[in-house]
Amino acid sequence: MAVAEFIPSSSSSLTKRASFYSSQLSYVSTQISYQRRLSVRPLPRTHYSQICCSVSSKEAQVPTVVQTDDPKKKTECYGVFCLTYDLKAEEETCSWKKMINVAVSGAAGMISNHLLFKLASGEVFGPDQPIALRLLGSDRSIQALEGVAMELEDSLYPLLREVNIGTDPYEVFQDAEWALLIGAKPRGPGMERSALLDINGQIFAEQFVSAAGLVFLKGKALNAVASRNVKVIVVGNPCNTNALICLKNAPNIPAKNFHALTRLDENRAKCQLALKAGVFYDKVSNVTIWGNHSTTQVPDFLNAKINGLRVKEVIKDTKWLEEEFTEKVQKRGGALIQKWGRSSAASTAVSIVDAIRSLVTPTPEGDWFSTGVYTSGNPYGIAEDIVFSMPCRSKGDGDYELVKEIIFDDYLWSRIKKSEDELLAEKRCVAHLTGEGIAVCDLPGDTMLPGEM
Amino acid sequence: MAVAEFIPSSSSSLTKRASFYSSQLSYVSTQISYQRRLSVRPLPRTHYSQICCSVSSKEAQVPTVVQTDDPKKKTECYGVFCLTYDLKAEEETCSWKKMINVAVSGAAGMISNHLLFKLASGEVFGPDQPIALRLLGSDRSIQALEGVAMELEDSLYPLLREVNIGTDPYEVFQDAEWALLIGAKPRGPGMERSALLDINGQIFAEQFVSAAGLVFLKGKALNAVASRNVKVIVVGNPCNTNALICLKNAPNIPAKNFHALTRLDENRAKCQLALKAGVFYDKVSNVTIWGNHSTTQVPDFLNAKINGLRVKEVIKDTKWLEEEFTEKVQKRGGALIQKWGRSSAASTAVSIVDAIRSLVTPTPEGDWFSTGVYTSGNPYGIAEDIVFSMPCRSKGDGDYELVKEIIFDDYLWSRIKKSEDELLAEKRCVAHLTGEGIAVCDLPGDTMLPGEM
Numbered sequence: 001m002a003v004a005e006f007i008p009s010s011s012s013s014l015t016k017r018a019s020f021y022s023s024q025l026s027y028v029s030t031q032i033s034y035q036r037r038l039s040v041r042p043l044p045r046t047h048y049s050q051i052c053c054s055v056s057s058k059e060a061q062v063p064t065v066v067q068t069d070d071p072k073k074k075t076e077c078y079g080v081f082c083l084t085y086d087l088k089a090e091e092e093t094c095s096w097k098k099m100i101n102v103a104v105s106g107a108a109g110m111i112s113n114h115l116l117f118k119l120a121s122g123e124v125f126g127p128d129q130p131i132a133l134r135l136l137g138s139d140r141s142i143q144a145l146e147g148v149a150m151e152l153e154d155s156l157y158p159l160l161r162e163v164n165i166g167t168d169p170y171e172v173f174q175d176a177e178w179a180l181l182i183g184a185k186p187r188g189p190g191m192e193r194s195a196l197l198d199i200n201g202q203i204f205a206e207q208f209v210s211a212a213g214l215v216f217l218k219g220k221a222l223n224a225v226a227s228r229n230v231k232v233i234v235v236g237n238p239c240n241t242n243a244l245i246c247l248k249n250a251p252n253i254p255a256k257n258f259h260a261l262t263r264l265d266e267n268r269a270k271c272q273l274a275l276k277a278g279v280f281y282d283k284v285s286n287v288t289i290w291g292n293h294s295t296t297q298v299p300d301f302l303n304a305k306i307n308g309l310r311v312k313e314v315i316k317d318t319k320w321l322e323e324e325f326t327e328k329v330q331k332r333g334g335a336l337i338q339k340w341g342r343s344s345a346a347s348t349a350v351s352i353v354d355a356i357r358s359l360v361t362p363t364p365e366g367d368w369f370s371t372g373v374y375t376s377g378n379p380y381g382i383a384e385d386i387v388f389s390m391p392c393r394s395k396g397d398g399d400y401e402l403v404k405e406i407i408f409d410d411y412l413w414s415r416i417k418k419s420e421d422e423l424l425a426e427k428r429c430v431a432h433l434t435g436e437g438i439a440v441c442d443l444p445g446d447t448m449l450p451g452e453m
Numbered sequence: 454m455a456v457a458e459f460i461p462s463s464s465s466s467l468t469k470r471a472s473f474y475s476s477q478l479s480y481v482s483t484q485i486s487y488q489r490r491l492s493v494r495p496l497p498r499t500h501y502s503q504i505c506c507s508v509s510s511k512e513a514q515v516p517t518v519v520q521t522d523d524p525k526k527k528t529e530c531y532g533v534f535c536l537t538y539d540l541k542a543e544e545e546t547c548s549w550k551k552m553i554n555v556a557v558s559g560a561a562g563m564i565s566n567h568l569l570f571k572l573a574s575g576e577v578f579g580p581d582q583p584i585a586l587r588l589l590g591s592d593r594s595i596q597a598l599e600g601v602a603m604e605l606e607d608s609l610y611p612l613l614r615e616v617n618i619g620t621d622p623y624e625v626f627q628d629a630e631w632a633l634l635i636g637a638k639p640r641g642p643g644m645e646r647s648a649l650l651d652i653n654g655q656i657f658a659e660q661f662v663s664a665a666g667l668v669f670l671k672g673k674a675l676n677a678v679a680s681r682n683v684k685v686i687v688v689g690n691p692c693n694t695n696a697l698i699c700l701k702n703a704p705n706i707p708a709k710n711f712h713a714l715t716r717l718d719e720n721r722a723k724c725q726l727a728l729k730a731g732v733f734y735d736k737v738s739n740v741t742i743w744g745n746h747s748t749t750q751v752p753d754f755l756n757a758k759i760n761g762l763r764v765k766e767v768i769k770d771t772k773w774l775e776e777e778f779t780e781k782v783q784k785r786g787g788a789l790i791q792k793w794g795r796s797s798a799a800s801t802a803v804s805i806v807d808a809i810r811s812l813v814t815p816t817p818e819g820d821w822f823s824t825g826v827y828t829s830g831n832p833y834g835i836a837e838d839i840v841f842s843m844p845c846r847s848k849g850d851g852d853y854e855l856v857k858e859i860i861f862d863d864y865l866w867s868r869i870k871k872s873e874d875e876l877l878a879e880k881r882c883v884a885h886l887t888g889e890g891i892a893v894c895d896l897p898g899d900t901m902l903p904g905e906m
Contacts (some may be wrong), residue, residue: 080724117799123574150788154797270609271606342600346570347608351608
């Protein structure tokens with residue numbers, strides 16, 4: 001067991017101690033130049049909130065917001081998307097809806113490379129929904145982001161009306177109505193799980209907090225500049241706790257609007273149930289992923305249905321359900337890396353599309369979908385104040401409600417509690433990032449799903 | 454100038470000299486096993502048709518069809534797609550169309566990784582068109598192909614009803630109604646054009662013939678087992694001449710059904726005209742790519758329109774049109790590799806989608822699209838019996854007709870003739886593969902577009 005203790009100086013001081021400086025960094029390219037006016041970066045080491053890690057003498061770096069002279073400066077538009085055009089006229093002649101701003105972080109990665117083209121094609125928000133893409137990259141990926149923008153140009157998607165790219169979340173997230181936080185590069189071949197993790201969990205704990213630190217800044221940026229009703233889907237791991245950090249740092253945005261992606265797990269669970277039952281996957285419904293997007297997640301076969309019947313009435317092999325099913329769902333990503341040599345970028349992107357569509361189209365009668373949401377007043381008795389994947393329904397207005405008609409048995413409930421325990425431990429581990437004081441990191445070890453980063 | 458002369462033993466003997474043998478190659482995997490009964494491979498060297506290359510002492514290998522004991526054996530279905538289900542019932546309850554078989558070669562590559570998910574989503578053939586994907590890989594890529602099939606499973610696309618994977622085109626192309634020949638792995642970073650080509654063109658000529666040989670076998674397989682009205686889109690380079698070889702080896706399929714993809718060039722040309730004119734790309738129409746998908750291609754600004762006006766009335770900068778425009782279109786792929794570090798897989802896939810949709814949906818009134826097609830009775834005076842990109846219209850029935858109301862000037866015509874010359878030279882270079890006797894390879898050098906392979 002790895003134990004790491006973090007002692008921040010003061011949670012609220014993180015936001016107050018903003019210091020002002022000006023940074024101008026220009027990227028020379030044929031078409032665009034970048035200017036960063038509002039930037040986030042760690043303060044010099046003496047300015048960090050104090051963090052001590054009992055398993056490491058190294059102090060973790062806590063990122064701090066640094067503001068500059070002109071907070072209104074936006075990131076730059078790209079190429080053909082900088083052209084002025086009369087969208088009003090389009091809206092009238094094509095009966096198009098008002099354009100929406102969709103921000104995507106990790107936009108130069110492989111998941112985004114699939115997702116952005118789906119967003120631009122109208123597949124996600126519909127054929128009458130013009131869209132502006134606001135793409136967040138890093139200094140390292142900004143060139144690649146230009147390449148992505150070029151390919152979007154060459155795709156001539158009529159609905160794609162604006163593409164902005166940048167490295168500063170305070171610029172890129174401006175007025176965002178959706179924020180898809182994809183996170184870092186997925187693990188590839190030669191970058192397997194064992195290579196990333198120290199056996200005693202120490203490196204894991206450090207990595208966990210460090211990954212979480214990135215989303216802390218994004219939460220602050222969303223709080224400052226995004227639409228007041230922005231919907232946020234966190235994909236970057238640890239996605240549940242990342243979503244919690246994000247929402248805690250964005251108090252001006254409803255906590256209900258933050259999601260952790262567990263839809264790929266749901267899709268994989270449906271596929272495995274279909275395979276076992278010998279039916280096509282469209283016959284499987286009411287599948288819930290409970291809990292954390294980790295190996296403690298609980299794919300629920302108690303409430304799931306096949307052809308409208310409870311799974312247990314169709315699949316009599318209880319041993320398979322209890323002992324193999326969950327593992328099959330969880331090992332899918334690792335198996336895929338072995339076969340294909342890459343992470344499951346395409347199907348992850350598909351599941352993000354599914355997650356968004358589940359919020360913008362009415363849920364089919366009697367069915368539901370899984371998403372990791374804030375446990376505030378949940379009817380199941382799950383601990384409050386964490387982000388937990390649960391069964392939801394939507395009227396298609398971007399909002400959702402929790403499903404009430406759920407049954408539990410001891411087996412299901414004991415596993416849900418285990419995932420709850422883990423998320424409570426993760427929460428203690430990032431207390432310095434959620435504004436809840438002293439962080440104590442007693443994570444029982446790595447529970448990251450195989451094939452993910 | 455590289456000169457290579459090929460002397461085949463006899464063109465028709467290539468098909469006659471089929472020898473029978475049995476090959477059983479099993480891939481052990483958790484879910485599927487592959488059996489190859491009908492296989493294509495080069496005969497032992499003494500059985501080759503004689504080919505002499507005046508620039509190389511090495512004899513080129515001409516692939517020959519080798520048939521085995523059970524030509525009816527199909528490739529294996531994958532995972533959940535092996536399940537029996539009542540598609541008839543779906544057709545009745547969902548008013549779905551009859552399922553179509555779409556074969557894709559190079560299915561484990563990056564272009565396909567984008568394309569397959571678009572095909573499965575209904576974006577290409579419509580939301581009422583169930584689809585069976587038949588994926589062709591190589592021995593080297595068959596594992597990756599399993600990974601692709603797994604991701605397709607996990608995507609739960611309702612319209613995707615069958616996925617078959619295999620390495621034998623005689624199995625995979627069975628009953629195909631569309632065949633998308635994507636070809637080999639695109640060139641990546643560190644595998645730039647200069648590294649692939651010998652300065653004197655000798656290696657280029659060899660590579661050219663060798664790349665063309667792969668499609669020769671696919672043509673034979675399509676002729677043997679595909680639907681009699683299969684539509685074929687060749688993406689793998691040299692795509693025009695590959696399409697010619699393919700159709701020459703598939704005499705039972707109408708030559709009109711074979712296409713070489715020039716749609717990405719058209720899309721890029723539209724984008725560059727939009728950028729120059731300061732309009733959004735949806736205002737640009739009637740853009741033709743004439744000729745070869747190579748640096749001799751001719752993006753036509755004489756007939757193209759912006760906001761319904763001829764381009765020359767909108768863009769007065771003739772110097773830019775004549776000297777920079779074409780280069781901007783052609784250098785796009787190379788620029789993208791530099792920025793993004795990879796070939797333009799996503800936008801190529803988008804352009805394949807565009808190419809298919811242009812054939813299955815009626816062309817908008819007054820507009821047209823470009824595709825490389827067989828020049829049989831063309832109204833422009835372009836040499837017959839090659840595959841040349843020209844302006845086409847479709848009623849949406851999968852067929853097309855050439856556009857008649859085209860104007861030419863000396864500048865346009867002289868450039869078209871140059872591309873025609875090149876395609877005639879390419880044709881002479883593969884005469885042994887089209888059944889036209891002695892091949893003489895006097896290609897003037899590499900004209901492959903930057904960023905392609």
